[in-house]
Amino acid sequence: MMVWLGPLQPSGPNVHRGAIALLLVTLIACGGSPTTPTSPTTPTSPTTPTCSGTVGVSCFGTLHYVEYIPGDFPLVISVPHGGALTPASIPNRTVGTTVTDTNTIELGQAISQAFVTRLGRRPHLVIVHLRRTKLDANREVVEAAQGNADAIRAWNEYHAFVELAMAAVRQRSGTGLYIDLHGHGHAKARLELGYLLSAATLNGTDAQLNGSNAAASSSLRLLAQQSSLTSAALLRGASSLGGLLEGRVPSVPSPSAPSPGSDPYFDGGYSTSRHTLTLPGLQIESHFTGVRDTATSRAAFGDALVTALETFLRVHLGLQPAA
């Protein structure tokens, strides 16, 4: 079924009530070693920040630690690790990874601008402005905020903004895509597309991926359930995201790099697990040179991603931008 995009509906009270806090266990996320799965965590003192939903007009959480820029394109991008704020009121985290994903806020903004330039539509963008030493929003709340009330509130507001954005996408377009945007420091200069499938799983043959119906248990499960394509095709075929980026941005998995092999690889973290229960999505771990390093690189990457995602949404989700 082809779904055409209509005018943006401002987020109303029903959307706020619709923000569902479903928490899943994180497995691996960028910048750190694999974490041991823990029990699902219920956020303390859940907060529901409000936002008018006006396209392109920023809404902020308390003390501007998190920012949500509403969009009108069925894509939600979250950026948890690019922040620079270091308020003294939040002690430095003492457990877990604290490395900043350099220039990823700027990268998210460049991607957003590329959509506006190319399609006249803006994706939803949710940003953490706290430095990762203060908050790691891609972890469950205990490791993320380490007991500090201000950090816990920012964590809650960030995920509530993502859920608000996803509710707006579903209300307007029926479905869409979620991307959790990061930066990695691995030696190989390629995107690591994380679908919540381990390197060991991706290292299997196409027949093994198809036999295990891997895509149905991945972060693309909501897409895979309605697709006639095999798991291997969805994850690393010509119309996979890696396939659609091929020739412009190297990625794994993709047709030319179908599996990580023995190379380090991030398969998706807390936010990808949590937020792909309501929209299909993935984690994008970007390399630095040629993607994040300069404004020119970021603009070029944004343009390549718009081209790839426009096709991805049309082919796999039946979505296409209104003229």
Ligand SMILES: [Zn+2]
């Ligand atoms: Zn990261």
